[in-house]
Amino acid sequence: MKQIKFLLINPPIYDFSAYDLWLKPLGLLTIASALKNTGAHVSLLDCLDRNHPGGKDQIPGLPHRARPQKWGCGHYLVAKVEKPPALKALPRLYKRYGISPQALKDSLLRTGPVDAILVTSGMTYWYPGVQEVIAAVRGQYTSAPVLLGGIYATLCTDHARRFSGADRVIAGGRIADLFSALTSLGLGADEKQAPAEFPSYPPPAYELYPLLDSAAIRTTRGCPFSCTYCAVHALSGTGWERKQPSIAAAEIRQLYSRGIRDIAFYDDALLAQAESHIIPLLEEVAATCPGTRLHTPNGLHARYLSRPIANLMKRSGFTIPLISLETAMPQAQENTGGKVSNEHFISACENLKAEGYRKGEYATYLLAGIPGQEPEEVEGSIHFAHSQGAKVSLAEYSPLPGTRDWDTAKVMLPGDDPLWHNNSLFPAYCLPKWQKLQRLKDLARSLNSRF
Numbered sequence: 001m002k003q004i005k006f007l008l009i010n011p012p013i014y015d016f017s018a019y020d021l022w023l024k025p026l027g028l029l030t031i032a033s034a035l036k037n038t039g040a041h042v043s044l045l046d047c048l049d050r051n052h053p054g055g056k057d058q059i060p061g062l063p064h065r066a067r068p069q070k071w072g073c074g075h076y077l078v079a080k081v082e083k084p085p086a087l088k089a090l091p092r093l094y095k096r097y098g099i100s101p102q103a104l105k106d107s108l109l110r111t112g113p114v115d116a117i118l119v120t121s122g123m124t125y126w127y128p129g130v131q132e133v134i135a136a137v138r139g140q141y142t143s144a145p146v147l148l149g150g151i152y153a154t155l156c157t158d159h160a161r162r163f164s165g166a167d168r169v170i171a172g173g174r175i176a177d178l179f180s181a182l183t184s185l186g187l188g189a190d191e192k193q194a195p196a197e198f199p200s201y202p203p204p205a206y207e208l209y210p211l212l213d214s215a216a217i218r219t220t221r222g223c224p225f226s227c228t229y230c231a232v233h234a235l236s237g238t239g240w241e242r243k244q245p246s247i248a249a250a251e252i253r254q255l256y257s258r259g260i261r262d263i264a265f266y267d268d269a270l271l272a273q274a275e276s277h278i279i280p281l282l283e284e285v286a287a288t289c290p291g292t293r294l295h296t297p298n299g300l301h302a303r304y305l306s307r308p309i310a311n312l313m314k315r316s317g318f319t320i321p322l323i324s325l326e327t328a329m330p331q332a333q334e335n336t337g338g339k340v341s342n343e344h345f346i347s348a349c350e351n352l353k354a355e356g357y358r359k360g361e362y363a364t365y366l367l368a369g370i371p372g373q374e375p376e377e378v379e380g381s382i383h384f385a386h387s388q389g390a391k392v393s394l395a396e397y398s399p400l401p402g403t404r405d406w407d408t409a410k411v412m413l414p415g416d417d418p419l420w421h422n423n424s425l426f427p428a429y430c431l432p433k434w435q436k437l438q439r440l441k442d443l444a445r446s447l448n449s450r451f
Helices: 026-036 101-111 124-140 151-155 157-163 175-184 232-236 245-257 278-288 307-316 330-335 342-354 375-387 406-410 426-430 437-448
Strands: 005-010 013-015 041-046 078-081 094-097 116-119 146-148 215-217 220-222 240-242 262-265 293-295 322-326 363-368 391-396
Touching: 005 026, 005 124, 013 124, 026 041, 026 175, 041 101, 101 124, 116 124, 124 146, 124 151, 124 157, 146 175, 151 157, 151 232, 215 245, 220 232, 245 278, 278 307, 307 342, 322 342, 363 375, 363 437, 375 391, 375 437, 391 426, 391 437
Parallel strands: 005 041, 005 116, 116 146, 215 262, 262 293, 322 363, 363 391
Antiparallel strands: 013 094, 078 094, 220 240
16 A cells, blocks of 8 residues: 655744744644554654754845754744735834745755645734745645645634635644545545544654754643633634643653753643642653753643642743733733632742742733723733732734634724734734833833843
């Protein structure tokens, strides 16, 4: 029987700014493992891999090469590009992040013949990178079908079907749906071979990277909360699934055995039901993976961060743990979902300090530009978080389809192009009160420097 060959691609990013904070195409890597388990041959082209050979190319006008930074993070290769028509009037530089277009073409040539190409997609407003990759694939592979999945494909399915150039758009995150599409195309991968539910998903195929500075894992899928600004339920369904703690710990040990010390959790509710999940998982990590640095870019639920959890986080290597707060205004907390209160946040910070974290060694993020929010509310939230010893990261609000806020936010957009979902644009250009957002960023930066 002929071995089916798949090429999996993570596109470059087109945006006003981007930085590699443990960003990995986790869904694509999990699919790679599932396909390999069927006997298929899988190749990976990650255009955002800072260790890709194409990352050593010199690009005309390139400010710097990709270079490693602290904790396995770093700058992408970056080049200025022309703004798309929808953004022409905005006085900001638009850029392309990732390996050069020539390196992309060279990588496709080196890959050789394949039977199908699977492309993932990140944020909805990053779709120009999807279009670029699919156009490049069409130039190299004239007969292999192109299937598109990921966040953009799920939240903007109609747009993706009209404008991405893909033959099939797979909405949602179920591997079974992808396998079903591949079967219909005569490409093996029978749906019966697909892992049915998240707990049985195989570990990401990190072996496809010759060199890794850091890695990401997901031990749970979904979230038990329903925040108005969050699209997790549109992406993962309304349920909340967990892998067995021993299986999740084994994934971390495997990465540890490769010398990876910086590992980021992509979970949306990592600390929920801690006794049966994160506690046994971290006990195993603390005992078997000394020197590991664990990161939480999605934020931790403050209500679950008890003192025993804080102790275990310290022992297992949590580095600058990020606590979700979003806002310190009680009414806004209630209106956006009620997952956190100031009392929860104060308690979480006290527990971290009691277990050895000093002020400034933990952080929180706050949202700015939520429809109906006043800048003064964010300023008060910054001062509140600082008073509890937390560094503040200010995140601009992004209006996304699939969220409870979408109907309110979409009428404020100047058009229906997903480019306007960009969090760098919405507060500054759609809400007049937020045109002085930089002042709040400077305030947060100034207070952070005092720790």
